Amino acid sequence: MLLALVSFELIDIFRWAYQLLADTGLPPVWVMLISYAVLGAVMFGVLALLALFLVWWERKIAGHIQQRFGPMRNGWHGWYQTIADAIKLLQKEDVTIDARDKFVFFWAPVICFVAAFLAYICIPFGKGLIVADLNIGILYIMAVTTFTVIALLMAGWGSNNKYALLGGMRSAAQVVSYEVPMVASILTVIIFAGSLSMVDIVKAQQGHAIFNWFVFRLPFGPIAFLTYIIAATAEANRVPFDIPEAEQELVAGFNVEYSGMKFAMFFLAEFVNMFTVSAIAVTLFFGGWSGPWLPSWVWFLLKTLGVVLLLMMFRWTYPRLRVDQLMEFAWKFLVPVTFANLILAALMKHLGWYW
Amino acid sequence: MPELRTEEYQINMGPHHPSTHGVCRLLLTMDGEKVVDAVPYVGYLHRSIEKICENRTYAMCIPILDRFEYVTAMSCNYVFSLAAEKLGQVEVPERAEYLRVIMLELNRIASHLIFFGTTAMDLGALTPFLYGLRERELIMDLFEMTCGQRLTYNYIRVGGVSRDIPPEFVPKCREAIKIIASKLPDYEGILNENPIWLARMKGIGHTDPQQAIAWGVSGPVLRASGVKYDLRRDDPYSIYPKFDFDVAVCWNGDNYDRYLVRIEEIRQSLKIVSQALDGLPDGDIRAKVKAKFKPPAGEVYVRIENSRGEMGVYLVSDGSEKPLRVKTRGGSYNQLQFLPEIVRGRGYLIADIVAIFATFDVIMPEVDR
Numbered sequence: 001m002l003l004a005l006v007s008f009e010l011i012d013i014f015r016w017a018y019q020l021l022a023d024t025g026l027p028p029v030w031v032m033l034i035s036y037a038v039l040g041a042v043m044f045g046v047l048a049l050l051a052l053f054l055v056w057w058e059r060k061i062a063g064h065i066q067q068r069f070g071p072m073r074n075g076w077h078g079w080y081q082t083i084a085d086a087i088k089l090l091q092k093e094d095v096t097i098d099a100r101d102k103f104v105f106f107w108a109p110v111i112c113f114v115a116a117f118l119a120y121i122c123i124p125f126g127k128g129l130i131v132a133d134l135n136i137g138i139l140y141i142m143a144v145t146t147f148t149v150i151a152l153l154m155a156g157w158g159s160n161n162k163y164a165l166l167g168g169m170r171s172a173a174q175v176v177s178y179e180v181p182m183v184a185s186i187l188t189v190i191i192f193a194g195s196l197s198m199v200d201i202v203k204a205q206q207g208h209a210i211f212n213w214f215v216f217r218l219p220f221g222p223i224a225f226l227t228y229i230i231a232a233t234a235e236a237n238r239v240p241f242d243i244p245e246a247e248q249e250l251v252a253g254f255n256v257e258y259s260g261m262k263f264a265m266f267f268l269a270e271f272v273n274m275f276t277v278s279a280i281a282v283t284l285f286f287g288g289w290s291g292p293w294l295p296s297w298v299w300f301l302l303k304t305l306g307v308v309l310l311l312m313m314f315r316w317t318y319p320r321l322r323v324d325q326l327m328e329f330a331w332k333f334l335v336p337v338t339f340a341n342l343i344l345a346a347l348m349k350h351l352g353w354y355w
Numbered sequence: 356m357p358e359l360r361t362e363e364y365q366i367n368m369g370p371h372h373p374s375t376h377g378v379c380r381l382l383l384t385m386d387g388e389k390v391v392d393a394v395p396y397v398g399y400l401h402r403s404i405e406k407i408c409e410n411r412t413y414a415m416c417i418p419i420l421d422r423f424e425y426v427t428a429m430s431c432n433y434v435f436s437l438a439a440e441k442l443g444q445v446e447v448p449e450r451a452e453y454l455r456v457i458m459l460e461l462n463r464i465a466s467h468l469i470f471f472g473t474t475a476m477d478l479g480a481l482t483p484f485l486y487g488l489r490e491r492e493l494i495m496d497l498f499e500m501t502c503g504q505r506l507t508y509n510y511i512r513v514g515g516v517s518r519d520i521p522p523e524f525v526p527k528c529r530e531a532i533k534i535i536a537s538k539l540p541d542y543e544g545i546l547n548e549n550p551i552w553l554a555r556m557k558g559i560g561h562t563d564p565q566q567a568i569a570w571g572v573s574g575p576v577l578r579a580s581g582v583k584y585d586l587r588r589d590d591p592y593s594i595y596p597k598f599d600f601d602v603a604v605c606w607n608g609d610n611y612d613r614y615l616v617r618i619e620e621i622r623q624s625l626k627i628v629s630q631a632l633d634g635l636p637d638g639d640i641r642a643k644v645k646a647k648f649k650p651p652a653g654e655v656y657v658r659i660e661n662s663r664g665e666m667g668v669y670l671v672s673d674g675s676e677k678p679l680r681v682k683t684r685g686g687s688y689n690q691l692q693f694l695p696e697i698v699r700g701r702g703y704l705i706a707d708i709v710a711i712f713a714t715f716d717v718i719m720p721e722v723d724r
Contacts, residue, residue, distance in 0.1 A: 066485035162366045166388065166705075239479055240551055248374040248477045249705045319551045320479025322706040323388060
């Protein structure tokens with residue numbers, strides 16, 4: 001038992017805790033319910049902390065790119081700045097306008113927040129560290145992450161504000177458009193993995209050091225990764241594709257009327273989404289949790305934060321695209337490229353020209 | 356199938372909007388995301404500067420006119436002093452003229468650096484703003500060293516300047532010039548070759564030279580549309596004929612050209628400042644002007660080339676110690692009036708309006724006064 005703790009694989013700790021629970025002699029139904037409740041709470045806690053960490057990290061990165069320090073006052077390099085911010089937002093008065101659509105206005109941030117977390121059911125954080133290894137894993141993730149667009153559209157409509165409505169409409173158009181190249185890039189990987197399950201996709205990339213990672217499978221791998229990361233940036237509503245909230249045009253877009261806790265929900269959901277798309281990128285293209293020496297979950301976290309860093313550097317370097325240019329880019333460039341890439345990959349698979 | 360009913364709607368951009376650079380209100384008529392018409396509403400920042408000046412002596416007018424166009428407050432000081440000097444026939448010592456030119460050009464650079472930053476920010480790139488302000492800080496430090504102020508200087512007075520530069524000014528200024536000149540390629544590196552930046556800037560907001568002249572547009576907006584017109588060269592004032600500089604000009608009149616013209620103007624201003632530092636003579640910094648300055652009765656209009664176009668003051672004196680009438684002219688006002696002409700019927704989107712507004716470099720205190 002102690003040996004399990006020494007191995008630093010989190011799954012062993014979970015198994016040990018589960019065994020402890022099972023040994024108490026409770027009915028199996030109770031064991032199952034308690035373990036799922038604990039698991040859910042742990043997942044939620046970890047992700048919420050991760051989102052807070054990402055907010056802080058983004059501010060630090062932005063600061064250093066812009067030749068300043070970012071938060072410095074609260075703790076070492078301002079490490080609890082975002083916690084203080086979150087507490088401030090929790091305490092804030094919930095200011096709303098009278099002319100809102102009450103039901104839609106209230107539920108939009110909730111749906112956005114929940115949808116952001118749903119994807120984590122089948123993301124493998126480490127070896128065996130997955131809530132449910134669904135055999136349609138990636139399909140499930142693609143399906144639930146699309147809930148976000150409904151939430152943004154609801155926020156835009158419920159706010160009864162022209163800026164917010166424009167933001168909501170923009171987000172709907174954008175997410176629906178970029179879903180196509182995103183799924184086409186993912187399909188390229190799935191052709192070679194031969195499975196939709198996230199665990200199987202990771203296992204298909206093991207061996208041959210890093211050369212079995214799909215990002216290194218020439219020539220289709222790098223192209224698929226690039227198209228995926230572009231589409232993912234758009235899915236996560238990040239610069240240069242952040243037109244739904246486009247501060248300089250639409251003031252704050254869909255969340256212009258939100259304040260306090262409701263705003264915090266949108267805000268944290270954005271960062272959770274960013275982590276989601278990065279985690280998918282790592283699982284599909286960078287061999288997921290696999291790596292030498294370090295525990296698997298550490299590898300997963302390191303790789304994912306690397307992709308997050310990339311997204312953050314996009315944000316603080318690029319200007320924003322205009323809404324029509326965004327659509328043109330999706331339909332006239334990304335979609336043809338991804339489909340051509342998909343055909344190429346399918347041909348290579350059929351002819352067996354791959355390793 | 357029933358026909359889909361669509362209608363145009365109106366949206367208020369401002370008075371509180373992140374990218375209207377102050378309290379400008381643009382009433383946009385929209386067809387979906389397309390802007391059909393834009394009508395600017397001004398007056399939210401009216402401070403009655405011209406009327407207040409009628410109740411102040413000439414010396415007291417200058418700090419008030421600082422607020423006329425606070426991004427380049429040196430120009431406001433200067434243009435009023437120039438008008439008063441022309442009325443009172445005051446001879447300004449040569450050293451004062453040199454100091455004035457140095458300050459005016461440094462302030463032009465500071466203004467264009469703000470333009471660079473805010474334009475990039477309006478287009479969604481947040482980092483260049485910090486870069487622009489970082490270099491502007493060097494210039495602000497120089498001003499602070501000279502006159503103690505960083506925004507509203509009250510430095511250029513009737514007959515000269517308020518005080519001499521400290522001895523460490525010249526080396527510090529040379530260093531600042533060097534740093535700014537070395538950073539300009541960085542700015543171009545982060546924006547000029549960026550495809551998103553080019554897609555947002557090129558071919559948007561085209562201005563026709565005839566049209567621009569007809570609307571009284573001046574400054575970089577006019578020069579970007581291919582009219583080589585710079586008051587420093589065409590209607591010289593102060594000691595500008597002594598310096599060797601080019602008038603930056605571009606030919607397409609779109610957003611990108613307006614941006615290029617301003618970046619080039621930073622280079623030319625750096626050139627002028629370094630020439631002025633080289634030729635800085637010794638001597639008085641202020642002509643003998645009585646404490647109660649009373650110019651003879653008469654009227655005068657003077658104009659200078661500000662960073663936002665022609666800045667002028669029309670001054671009427673009745674021989675007393677207070678001006679009878681002060682009328683100021685700022686480039687921003689004409690450019691804001693020109694904006695609907697550019698926008699109307701061209702099918703631009705909100706994002707384009709923001710970009711055009713940014714590259715026109717309209718600031719509201721100059722419009723409302």
